[in-house]
Amino acid sequence: MISVTTVRRPARTMATQIYFLEILKGLLITLRHFFVNMSRHVLFELGLSKEPGAVTIQFPDVPAMLGNRARTRHRLLKRDDGTPRCTACMCCETICPAKCIHIVAEDSPDVQIEKRAKSFDIDLGLCVFCGYCVEACPVDAIHMDANDVELSAYSRKDMIWSMPELLGDKKKEAHR
Amino acid sequence: MTAAWPLLKVAAALGFGLNVAGLLAWAERKQSAVMQDRIGANRAAIFGFKLWGLIHMLADTIKLLTKEDFVPKGARKGLHGAAPVISLGFALLCLAALPFGGVVEVAGRSWSLQPVESPVGLLFVLAMLGLGVHGVMMAGYASGSNYGLLGALRGGAQMISYEVCLAASLAGLLFIYGTLDLQQAVLWQGRHAWGILVQPLGFLLFVTAGVAETKRAPFDLPEGESEIVGYFVEYSGMKMGMFMMTDFVESVVVAGLVTTLFLGGWTIPFYEPHGALGAVLMLASFTVKLFVTLFLLMQVRWTLPRFRFDQLLHLGWKNVLPLALANFIVTIWAVYLRSRL
Ligand code: SF4
Numbered sequence A: 001m002i003s004v005t006t007v008r009r010p011a012r013t014m015a016t017q018i019y020f021l022e023i024l025k026g027l028l029i030t031l032r033h034f035f036v037n038m039s040r041h042v043l044f045e046l047g048l049s050k051e052p053g054a055v056t057i058q059f060p061d062v063p064a065m066l067g068n069r070a071r072t073r074h075r076l077l078k079r080d081d082g083t084p085r086c087t088a089c090m091c092c093e094t095i096c097p098a099k100c101i102h103i104v105a106e107d108s109p110d111v112q113i114e115k116r117a118k119s120f121d122i123d124l125g126l127c128v129f130c131g132y133c134v135e136a137c138p139v140d141a142i143h144m145d146a147n148d149v150e151l152s153a154y155s156r157k158d159m160i161w162s163m164p165e166l167l168g169d170k171k172k173e174a175h176r
Numbered sequence B: 001m002t003a004a005w006p007l008l009k010v011a012a013a014l015g016f017g018l019n020v021a022g023l024l025a026w027a028e029r030k031q032s033a034v035m036q037d038r039i040g041a042n043r044a045a046i047f048g049f050k051l052w053g054l055i056h057m058l059a060d061t062i063k064l065l066t067k068e069d070f071v072p073k074g075a076r077k078g079l080h081g082a083a084p085v086i087s088l089g090f091a092l093l094c095l096a097a098l099p100f101g102g103v104v105e106v107a108g109r110s111w112s113l114q115p116v117e118s119p120v121g122l123l124f125v126l127a128m129l130g131l132g133v134h135g136v137m138m139a140g141y142a143s144g145s146n147y148g149l150l151g152a153l154r155g156g157a158q159m160i161s162y163e164v165c166l167a168a169s170l171a172g173l174l175f176i177y178g179t180l181d182l183q184q185a186v187l188w189q190g191r192h193a194w195g196i197l198v199q200p201l202g203f204l205l206f207v208t209a210g211v212a213e214t215k216r217a218p219f220d221l222p223e224g225e226s227e228i229v230g231y232f233v234e235y236s237g238m239k240m241g242m243f244m245m246t247d248f249v250e251s252v253v254v255a256g257l258v259t260t261l262f263l264g265g266w267t268i269p270f271y272e273p274h275g276a277l278g279a280v281l282m283l284a285s286f287t288v289k290l291f292v293t294l295f296l297l298m299q300v301r302w303t304l305p306r307f308r309f310d311q312l313l314h315l316g317w318k319n320v321l322p323l324a325l326a327n328f329i330v331t332i333w334a335v336y337l338r339s340r341l
């Protein structure tokens, strides 16, 4: 079914043509914004209110605020016993369009699991943050929810994150 | 001391104008930021003191002063250098004629707080404001660039059009005051009523024409910061800074004129200033009124979008000028009929 909606444009009445009343209306809006925000600023500066006057986040000074579903740096997940969930199936390495995941597999001591990753490197300097690796993983071993966006480093080598760093066992030092 | 007093007053007036103009550059950023739910410039700091972004003005000045002063090939060197000086100079001169205060008796003699006392003060201010257009035209012509020239032509057309409106919108008021002396105009308002109550239409027209005369948004077509190339496109460093300062100083002048002619100047309702305290209060009253006017001008600047050029000339010649003349004629009749009563 196609339905037609007629959008009524605001008519050019005498009042709008004179323009002056419209200016006054506009001024009232901007003045209201000014004084409401200004009083918030003042109350905040005086410590009387917790609510800041503007929604601006002063990013390098204050940590970035990310949405709940933000797609950020990768994270490798662990099982309940603390071993990495990854079974080195290579699905993520295969699907990765940027070819930035490099996995070396080895035998797992647990025969039920068969394989595990010996090393698992992601070169974030190449990653395009498409999220395919997360989609591809059959065992839910990789997520992109580390909520870390400050990833820059001084060298390309430092952009490569190794398995302990992705697991959160070791802090990534080089890029800070 | 007596001989140096007028010079001192003029110097103080110019210093006042330049400082307020500098403050305006800060106010423009911060006011627009607060109005638009932002924070505004707040990074520059001296020893950790940010002073709500005031330090940015210092940083900007240092930047402008140390930038390369580039004169393009094909520019007329002398005129190119003279244009910003003429623009800023004439704008500053206007300030000398504004009555910052009345006459007070201190230490056995009377001191006038108006830098240059002249029976034709208003004409002087209007003439100096009008001469500012020379700086604009000169800048466009001397840069040797067609874009600059076109910007200057826009500026010239706009400023000359609104010069007419500016004077015409004041005509009725001057008829009522019966003087061109700004000090007398203030005294008249002290005795009777503020100009804005006597001539509300004249006030609106004057503010409109004044904003256009200072080339600020919504009438900022001559320069059109980011979108259309303006007359100082070939200027850099402090010369560009001087053009920017000119706009702010002219805003101060227009706000000063509005204060003087429509808001009762330095007068304080129901109070007769005496002595040193009176002098301070007069200056404070003038400054407060000036700042309120500047605040409103700034708010208008951040509320309205820019006019198209034909709309601008339309507004000037077909609306503001006829209204101003009608206002004048009605005022003359009213004054005449009143004198017959
Ligand atoms: S997000 Fe995309 S580009 Fe980055 S590692 Fe995963 S699959 Fe590769």
Ligand code: SF4
Pocket (backbone or CB within 6 Å): A085, A086, A087, A088, A089, A090, A091, A092, A093, A103, A133, A136, A137, A138, A139, A140, A141, A142
């Ligand atoms: S898809 Fe999952 S299980 Fe397979 S190698 Fe990648 S992270 Fe490991």
